[in-house]
Amino acid sequence: MTNTTDPFLFDTEQLQTLADDRELRAGLADYRSQCVTEMQLDEQGLFAGVEDSSSGEVLSTQLHYDVDGNLFVTCGCEYAGEGLCRHGVALLYTYAADQGDELLGAVMMLSKSECNGDAPRLR
Numbered sequence: 001m002t003n004t005t006d007p008f009l010f011d012t013e014q015l016q017t018l019a020d021d022r023e024l025r026a027g028l029a030d031y032r033s034q035c036v037t038e039m040q041l042d043e044q045g046l047f048a049g050v051e052d053s054s055s056g057e058v059l060s061t062q063l064h065y066d067v068d069g070n071l072f073v074t075c076g077c078e079y080a081g082e083g084l085c086r087h088g089v090a091l092l093y094t095y096a097a098d099q100g101d102e103l104l105g106a107v108m109m110l111s112k113s114e115c116n117g118d119a120p121r122l123r
């Protein structure tokens, strides 16, 4: 397999260092609800509109790397916690899915521990 070292593709362990567990789960739920729209990748980073599932508002979410190579999120939700907000997480999941990445395996793994059991089936 060729590894293109895409800066916006992460495995589960990496994701867990980027966002806390609560945001990961919430972001996964948002990803599955297809809250992420108009995703774009350019040299500035990864951008999308992400619908906030509580307010219904579409937030502008951007993922960038800073000069030290750390991923950070700029998001309309003004998330105050450490790491990525749920919208940034949802964006990463959507991006990975778009790439057909094996992160989908991670999605399946995380989703098993979710309690609202209406997981969409892939086939």
Ligand SMILES: [Zn+2]
Binding pocket: 059, 061, 075, 076, 077, 078, 079, 085, 086, 087, 088
């Ligand atoms: Zn956000």
